[in-house]
Amino acid sequence: MMKKIILVSAVALTLGACSARDDRLLTGAAIGGAAGAVVGGVATGTGGGALIGGAIGAAGGAVIADATRPRYHHRKRCHYSSRYDRTVCR
Numbered sequence: 001m002m003k004k005i006i007l008v009s010a011v012a013l014t015l016g017a018c019s020a021r022d023d024r025l026l027t028g029a030a031i032g033g034a035a036g037a038v039v040g041g042v043a044t045g046t047g048g049g050a051l052i053g054g055a056i057g058a059a060g061g062a063v064i065a066d067a068t069r070p071r072y073h074h075r076k077r078c079h080y081s082s083r084y085d086r087t088v089c090r
Helices: 002-016 020-044 047-067
Strands: 078-081 086-089
Touching: 020 047
Parallel strands: none
Antiparallel strands: 078 086
């Protein structure tokens, strides 16, 4: 029982320090892993196939979640620069 409490506490502390990007990656990996495990288990009919499908699905889900995350280009700070005689955005 004590091992379970320590494990849950460690996972909670680790996830509590996540940024928005990390949270998105974790969610994508969880969804991909679950879907991959189901497909792998159904396709092969074995637990090993479910494990491999889950691992591949988790990796794919994390990659897709990172590739599709929103980019915040509209938050650029712009100002008029007399040095360049035009508007400069950073």
